Amino acid sequence: MRRATLVLAEDHPPIAEQLRELLGDEFDVLAVVAHGEALVKAVRRLRPDAVVTDISMPGMDGMQAAREFLVDIPELPVVFITVHDDPTLARAALSIGKGYVLKASAGDELVDALRHVLDGGRFLSPSLGRIEALMSDAAAFPGVNYSAGDV
Numbered sequence: 001m002r003r004a005t006l007v008l009a010e011d012h013p014p015i016a017e018q019l020r021e022l023l024g025d026e027f028d029v030l031a032v033v034a035h036g037e038a039l040v041k042a043v044r045r046l047r048p049d050a051v052v053t054d055i056s057m058p059g060m061d062g063m064q065a066a067r068e069f070l071v072d073i074p075e076l077p078v079v080f081i082t083v084h085d086d087p088t089l090a091r092a093a094l095s096i097g098k099g100y101v102l103k104a105s106a107g108d109e110l111v112d113a114l115r116h117v118l119d120g121g122r123f124l125s126p127s128l129g130r131i132e133a134l135m136s137d138a139a140a141f142p143g144v145n146y147s148a149g150d151v
Contacts, residue, residue, distance in 0.1 A: 038058025
């Protein structure tokens with residue numbers, strides 16, 4: 001059976017290496033990049049099955065990068081990995097991508113998150129609650145659009 005492919009974006013080299021090792025046991029990591037502009041280029045060139053990206057990176061952040069490459073490949077599952085346990089940011093990220101994983105729990109959750117989104121589901125680190133509840137909170141504020149710069 002073919003292993004799913006992915007591109008990883010993380011701007012801190014030691015963390016990027018840890019994530020690559022964690023993910024490499026089950027997925028083919030095609031590229032590891034350190035900023036949003038490189039992520040957009042890598043995704044467009046390599047056409048992975050999924051993307052794992054940090055949100056806060058120098059230059060273009062992971063959310064803006066995802067917005068850009070999803071124009072070309074709208075069905076591509078994106079999992080955001082971050083230190084931010086802010087529900088507002090999680091809602092904003094999940095309005096773009098399919099998963100939101102806290103770095104503190106990545107060792108336990110990231111592989112499961114990728115499996116889940118590759119199967120067509122969504123994933124939210126359990127410490128942030130249930131994804132349905134988080135996203136229904138956003139429905140209480142129709143017309144409000146969140147972006148990484150807002151939080």
